[in-house]
Amino acid sequence: MRNWKDLSLIQQVVIGLLIAVSTFAAPEMMILLDFGGMELAFGFLLVYCKPFIVWAQPKINWVSSQINITKVGFLNSALFQPKVFTTHAVFCSVAMILTGSLVLSVGFFLPALLANGLLV
Structure with missing residues (x-):
């Protein structure tokens, strides 16, 4: 995994915005940022979003299959x-x-x- 300093400016801005937006839904991100840094906070953000990804995956597959049927x-x-x-x-x-x-x-x-x- 790449370090925070190795990322480009655009990648840092995108990840920073994701972390900033996620603090409204999960205030514990601020504690993770204080104790572990940006890498730990981003890792836990991915774990935090896992239920949404599991929920959205069948819906995305259904939409793509409908598009393929129509095509x-x-x-x-x-x-x-x-x-x-x-x-x-x-x-x-x-x-x-x-x-x-x-x-x-x-x-x-x-x-x-x-x-x-x-x-x-």
Whole structure:
């Protein structure tokens, strides 16, 4: 582990701000700073945050799996096939030119573009 004096100024500022903010939630950090120094206080700050990390990890994994499912769904949809995309893009552009309203053309034709995998 690197010493406090070996850290760059930005790293010292970030760690110092973390310690300063944590003293509002855990006042015992001030005692750790007095007795053990910055290294001990930062080590105990990591131990203090362990329950939050354990609580947040499944939620982060769930969000990343949902993002991956959505990504795979979009990549496998007909929208990403060049001829389907070109046909729909031309059709939506013509609808935009005829109606003169971006909201109207996108509002009515974008769902058909996105749901094309169900229609084809």
